[in-house]
Amino acid sequence: MTSMLLDAVTLMLIGMATVFCFLLVLTGCVSLLTRMAPEQASPAKQPQSAGNSPNSAHMAAIASAVAQYRKSRHSN
Helix, strand or coil, X not given: CHHHHHHHHHHHXXXXXXXHHHHHXXXXXXXXXXXXXXXXXXXXXXXXXXXXXXXXXXXHHHHHHHHHHHHHHHHC
């Protein structure tokens, strides 16, 4: 019985050491790759032009729909 427990503990420690070493190597590889290949600069975002913004008629329709929805929710 004691021999089986000792074998189980030994196997567990070997497994944990193996996983630890693998994670150490993986972390090292990722760290090395980030140093070798830095992030590429992304292009600056262009501000939205006035043509993309909703006009006043759309805004009025949205406001009306929201008000009607809220009114119908409170009446139930």
